Amino acid sequence: MRLGLSLGYWGAGPDPQAAERVAAAEDLGFDSIWTAEAYGSDALTPLAWLGARTTRVRLGTSVVQLSARTPTATAMAALTLDHLSGGRMVLGIGASGPQVVEGWYGQPYPRPLARTREYVQVLRQVFARERVEFAGEHYAFPHPGGTGLGKPLRPTVHPLRADLPVLLAAEGPKNVALAAEIADGWQPLFYAPRQDGHYREALAEGFARPGARRTAGDFEVVGMVQVVVDDDVEAAADRLRPMLALYIGGMGARGVNFHQDVFVRMGYADECARIQEAYLAGRKDEAAAAVPLRLVEEVALVGPRAKVAEEAHVWRDSLLTTMVVGGDPATLRTIAEVLG
Incomplete structure (x- = not known):
């Protein structure tokens, strides 16, 4: 299992330590760095x-919407970055959710899998x-209306790799199966x-579909894992509860929160309901306090160095091929030592 560095997306402004963290990750032997976007900074420019x-x-992008x-x-953008980096681009894409798609991009949110x-x-x-x-239900090239002057075009740039890797961000089983297929x-x-x-x-279902692009043996699984040594x-x-409360309680409308659905499938339906109720009512501290330790430990490595090292085998034996972590250079060094 390889290590990657999560750079995420910006808050109010750029991370002043970003360049230092990237340099540290490369020096420590990390495999990759990953940027993200929501409705502020974009993923491609910082990358x-x-x-x-x-x-x-x-x-890598984690993810382009x-x-x-x-x-x-x-x-x-991907083929340009691939050329500039000498073939190091990994394109991660995701459908996002209706709040962002309709609220920020002003577009409808029909049938995300299709x-x-x-x-x-x-x-x-x-x-x-x-x-x-291409003549699909959602995309058409050339555009079938307008002036009628559109014609099929191919890129002027010769792509460095015809097999530039495309990764799908997915949480629901149907979307995970789609990732394994295409x-x-x-x-x-x-x-x-x-x-x-x-x-x-879900992955096995996707790999078994006719024309599946990959097999389990050559398929990447790149997951972000929070590691807090204390x-x-x-x-x-x-240190993680406020973030988990945000995703479970506030990243999506009531009844349409794909992140919350992940934890419901784990068996935390009652806890998720309490967290969401408090969060949407503006009681964010109460929502964070309602996140149980066992839920945190399902998706993160937390605690003393020895505990983190002992539990790391669960992740090494998992589906992950790359564990993406965050932190300042000192934290990255500790993580590399503990998980290396």
Whole structure:
């Protein structure tokens, strides 16, 4: 299992330690660095800026949102970054949710799985330097209306790799099965290695579909895992509880929160209901306090160094091929030592 560095997306502004963290990760032998986007900073610009300071690590997006760009625009950015980095680009994409898609991008949110399938088909055409011709339910190239002057085009740039890897961010079983069928890898969020049976079943279903692109043996699973080393287990968990409360309680409307659904499938329906009720009522501290330690330990490594090292075997034996972690350079060094 390899290590990757999570750079995430910005809060009010850029992380002043980002370049230092990237340098530390490459020096420590990390495999990759990963940027993200929500409705502030984008994933591609920081990846190019910080990737220019590296020579070896792979450069991944975790994730680029489908609704932010047409598939051809995303493909242009990916093949450009792949050339500039000497073949180190990894394109992670995701459908996001209706609050962001409709609220930020001003677009409808129909049938995310079908849209994802079509999006990837168009990406593959560009990476293969084919003339882009596609008539789908959600995407059409050339545009079937307008002036009528549109014609099938292929990229002027010769892609460095026709097989530039595409990873899908997915949480629900149907979307995970789609990743196994059409993508080169899967990016889970809040992956619980002790409760991954439904994920294994979904992946197996996708690999068994006619025309599946990969097999279990050459498929990437790149998951972000929070690692907090602290002599006090509860203190370590406290550093993660506000974030978990945000995702469980506030990242999505009531009844349409895909992150919460992950924890409900783990058996935490009652806890999730309490967390969401408090969070949506503005009682964020109460919501964080309602996150039980056992839930934190399902998806994170927390506690004294010896405990983290002992529990790491569960993750090494899991589906993950790359564990993506965060922290300042000193924390990254500790994680590398404990998990190495």
